[in-house]
Amino acid sequence: MGNAFPDVEIQRSVAKKLREFLPARAVLWQEEDTRPYECDGLTAYRGLPMVVALPETGEQVRRVLAACHAMEVPVVPRGAGTGLSGGALPRGDGVLLSMAKFMRILRVDPLARVAVVQPGVRNAAVSDAAAPFGLYYAPDPSSQIACTLGGNVAENSGGVHCLKYGLTVHNVLALKGFTIEGEAVSFGAEALDAPGYDLLALAIGSEGMLAVTTEITLRLLPKPPLARVIMASFDDVERAGNAVADVIAAGIVPAGLEMMDRPATRAAEEFVRAGYDLEAAAILLCESDGTSEEVEDEIARMKAILQRSGATRLTVSRDEAERLRFWSGRKAAFPAMGRISPDYYCMDGTIPRRRLGEVLGFIGEMERKYGLRCPNVFHAGDGNLHPLILFDANVAGELERTERFAAEVLEKCVAVGGTITGEHGVGVEKINQMCVQFGAGELELFHAVKRAFDARGLLNPGKAVPTLARCAEYRRMHVHGGKLPHPELPRF
């Protein structure tokens, strides 16, 4: 999909139509201008868009959508293009709708604790704007300095603090935008609920397939006065996993609870010198935030539990600089992989935490089976795994081996009662695994939900929800045990 070169005739007529209400600089169609939009953060999938539209006002967005709807031209919305599942992969027969110019923070109301922002505002910019009032926006995906709120809404992004503070869906009060027909819609309210069905929850995480957002109302929280993090070393990965369960069973919901295995800490340490224990088989970062009284209490309790659970070393951050240094290695884990391998492929499965040892064992088996290394970082508190397969796309067959490796791991996540994607979205990347997670009935219902918003299937088509025909084909190919017939044949 999306790989075909644009049809020149249609391209010309679409560009001309959009030029009726957009300035020349806001309609791109020459290859040198559209090339930068060929992929998002999942660079393995690329394709040139037919036309790129860069509207600046809600009215322009409405007209782009209405015009494309009338011409039956697909539209792919895009924020900063940091997504990791190809959700913003363009189509050769479609318009890429870049929301990059929607960069204004419209209002911060410190008393009501809300911020109203445009979708092209960067995640981290909201907390910066709220900081003078002692407030912040909680979801903090690791790409937060670059990713935009519109993309966060599309993917229901999480971060390292979501066990305690929730995902995007828990921190957005309202959305305004347009359907593909150019009809204005508004979901949610500045109140805590709105009448009728919860369309706000349905729209969040819908991967840009139900509506295009032009305005987002965010909930801001008071910034905890203090945060401290414990770095705990374990000589066994499973023991570290059990320690996580022990902390939670003791009635503590840590502000952050992350795990990295030794290959991941080594790569991160070389990159940012976070001060990690490189002898440990795994480390946990266990954060407490709140008033100084709360934090001192909680840190003491967590230290005692981690000790009892077999931690071989415990270090508590002494000040904010040290806390940020401990986190820097975790937040830089993905780019750190880029230093030790030409390419890496990030997975996003979520599992019940108690199955962690089993799933990590399985990943180890897959490393041997496919001859590829796979360090692990893990949002341990909420069971969200990010195994990172290291490969070299220039070596024939490595990308395909990587994809099969990833597919097996995601299917294992489903088999233990988890999901193929915790926070990165399905996009184009995991669309086959949707056939493993859902049956025909659920997929049919998803398509029916899509039709309720977009009867002609023009908004970001082909993403997130596979057709039943595609799943039938995938199941036919996909014999038990993850073994494809004729594994020697390349498949794309």
Place this chain on the structure above:
Amino acid sequence: MQDALQALAERVRAAAERRRPLRPEGGGTKAFYGNAVEAEPLDTRSHAGIVSYEPSELVVTARCGTPLAEVEAALAEKRQFLAFEPPHFGARATLGGCVAAGLSGPRRASAGALRDFVLGTRLLDGRGRVLAFGGQVMKNVAGYDVSRLLAGSLGTLGVILEVSFKVLPKPACERTLKLELPEGRAIETLNRWMAQPLPISASAWRDGELSLRLSGAESAVRAAAAKLGGVPLDEEQGDRLWAGVREQTDAFFAGETPLWRLSLPSTVPPLGFPGTQLIEWGGALRWWKTGADAATVRGAAERAGGHATLFRGGDRSAGSFAPLAPALERLHRDLKAAFDPAGIFNPGRLYPGL
């Protein structure tokens, strides 16, 4: 249990074939909520029981007919709870009804709403198919978030068969304070306090008196209580007060005057209808007992950026729920048709024609 499910599915398929409306019902404790429905009741209580509960995973999964009290008791044994404090409105309340009504209690403003804790559901749709959405893990973005859409859909999209909830540990310490404050100052003060890192977990203002609940680590509760002042209640008095607000057994809710539920931005100044009022959720939820007509109440709520529901009693001819904008009304109709093409589930309970 498979038999009970089989029987429910058969009833649904037969009803769809004959286009005979059904009214899914658990303990019937929330039958008063929403518009009247003419339909055969479909008793969901045969499909009951806790399916799994893993305290260290913070997840409980139970079938729709499970008494809400049973779920809460199982959690309480492990010192955990449903943090959105759903109202029961009677001992027979079931989990399915709780999710279908989508109502949250006093902790809503600080902990989140019912829908925020829904991780996954199983649904019996209008074709009699059993479908599973979401799951039992904290983070899951595979497919549209149908589970949260079902929360508060009042049984109009299907029979909610099973629900997985995120649960939380009970706070180590709770304390209730009472302060004297007039309405306008109470609203402003609550908003100012909630913008600070204070462990406020519930608020209720009535007749110049503000009740405030603090929850968290003992050290944090003690420090906040010292800072905020007021008169502390003993634990039993405090628990009774919040149960009365949550279950609407408080004296405020007694009597025949229509009860309106206004959901508003928390900073909206006093509205000044005739009647009496109880304010929760830091100003964001205002219960009005008033004889004022629907247009007056709804108009005021809408101008303030919120909406008004006729919660109990009164004249329902204008509908229980605030009307939707035309674009949203169309989306509601199309979504309803996607789940329930024959239109058999609770027709009209939420909106006419839905």
